[in-house]
Amino acid sequence: MPSGKTHDRVTVWLTPWVGLGAMLVTERWLYTSLVVMGFVFAGFMFGPDLDIHSVQTKRWGRMGWLWWPYRRRVRHRSWLSHGFLAGSIGRCLYLLVAILLLILFGLQITNTAGHTTVTWNDLGRMTGQILVDYWRLWVAIAIGIELGAMSHYTADEWVSSWKRARRSAVPKKRRSRKRRRR
Ligand SMILES: [Zn+2]
Numbered sequence: 571m572p573s574g575k576t577h578d579r580v581t582v583w584l585t586p587w588v589g590l591g592a593m594l595v596t597e598r599w600l601y602t603s604l605v606v607m608g609f610v611f612a613g614f615m616f617g618p619d620l621d622i623h624s625v626q627t628k629r630w631g632r633m634g635w636l637w638w639p640y641r642r643r644v645r646h647r648s649w650l651s652h653g654f655l656a657g658s659i660g661r662c663l664y665l666l667v668a669i670l671l672l673i674l675f676g677l678q679i680t681n682t683a684g685h686t687t688v689t690w691n692d693l694g695r696m697t698g699q700i701l702v703d704y705w706r707l708w709v710a711i712a713i714g715i716e717l718g719a720m721s722h723y724t725a726d727e728w729v730s731s732w733k734r735a736r737r738s739a740v741p742k743k744r745r746s747r748k749r750r751r752r
Contacts, residue, residue: 572729574625580725581613581718588717592710601710608714609721616661616715617722621651636668652723658716670697 572580585606592605615629620637621644627637644650644660651657673693680686701708 572725574619576729577617577619577722577725578614578625580721581610584721585610585613588714592714596710601706604707604710605714605717608711608716609718610714612658612715612718613721616665616718618647618652618657618719618726619722620661621646621648636665640664647726652719652726654720654723655716657723658712658719662712662715666697 588609589602589606592602593599596602596605615626617626619626621641623641627634627641630636640661649656650660670693674690677686677688677693681688
């Protein structure tokens, strides 16, 4: 498995290319910047390695506890965190639910104190509205996030298969050296 630093480097190297690709496809600065933002966000702190106590988890700082249940439930490098689309969809839903729960908790306090009168239904309706009205922007961010995750698990795969190949090559070399000595 590559280190956090290697994953960071991959993100830095690929960011301009992702930006270029997004610009060629969308021809719009707004969508391009959202794809790039999603890519960088996924590369540095919203990637598959949130399933362990990684650099990505540490970057959430004081909000790192948010990912504790995720870490407990999702096995490292399973399809739930490192799978194509499934990993990103799972993390997006997880974050959405976590944010909604936090808002609900805050609203419960302000409702009880008599400062607001927002119900669960209101919150659900508002969230749905925001998701539907700005769907293009969310799709651009989601594509960026999935590209970031893809760069991560592809690097994981490459490094793992390179290590496997090296491990199986080393004994062969030793064997041939022994033969030569004989
Ligand atoms: Zn990983």
